[in-house]
Amino acid sequence: MMVSTKGRYALTVMTDIARNSDGGYVSLADIAERENLSMKYLESIISILNKGGMLESLRGKNGGYKLARAPEDYNISEILILTEGTLAPVNCIMQDGVKCDKAATCSTLPLWAGLDRVIDNYLSKITLADIINGNRRKMLGDYCEHCDQE
């Protein structure tokens, strides 16, 4: 598995804030309660999002978090890369396409590089707004079972 709870919860947090903000700050306690997740654990994840510039925060009473940009201006790839560190499907491919030292003679490298591209291409084209709006056609593409009826 490539995306741990860190990345998944980060996305849950982002969508929760987007849905419940209406311009103001959303408190961590509210998010944790709504999403039924540990507030303490969420704290460590939201801290990454905040330091990474995905959120704006306000301390003290009535404080909380809100999105730094509009939902359509976040792509899923950047959120997951920030929280997970990398989305590379294998250890022999690092960030920014850097290869391992056996790369020159490795016959399987093009496979991993291709897989990496396919994954990043998919995730970078989907936005936070797509998730909030339930854009199933964009997320599931030709595999969407119900898109024809919708």
Added chain:
Amino acid sequence: MMVSTKGRYALTVMTDIARNSDGGYVSLADIAERENLSMKYLESIISILNKGGMLESLRGKNGGYKLARAPEDYNISEILILTEGTLAPVNCIMQDGVKCDKAATCSTLPLWAGLDRVIDNYLSKITLADIINGNRRKMLGDYCEHCDQE
């Protein structure tokens, strides 16, 4: 990261056997030496491949392993699923598309399902023969930098 050394080495083993077999059996010691990998560790991986029907084995002197089918009849997805257990990018999607219990109300599930499909679609269309033949166009697709010159 989604594919550990288990899956990567499995693929290395399969390509090594395909290239060095010419109908006969290839010994584990030879594979380990050629690929510069621990023979003992490879043993545990090749055992999975063998039990999973990917290989045929012969014990005793002059024994070893050979492919059970032609290289073009293996797709990469099945090799990796056998060795890794699953290729699902997240824990909330299991094998065969089974979803978690919050699936009905989960707004991020279509994203993960879509990602899962994209990955499986890519890996199931590439064969062992493609890797051996260095079919960069198929593996790297539009991202292949050198395909135009080839």
Added chain:
DNA sequence: ATAAATCCTACCACCGTGGTAGGAATAAGT
């Protein structure tokens, strides 16, 4: 009989995952 191989079981160090705990700093409302 011997050598060369697969096969089988057991063991282990390390690190990432998925948390928990406690308190310090800050801001708003009274």
Added chain:
DNA sequence: ACTTATTCCTACCACGGTGGTAGGATTTAT
């Protein structure tokens, strides 16, 4: 000024998977 609600920060920890290692039993060709 005080209280309350909130973020922020540091430290800690159990568990399981990864990436091996070790030793021997079994099988087959020569």
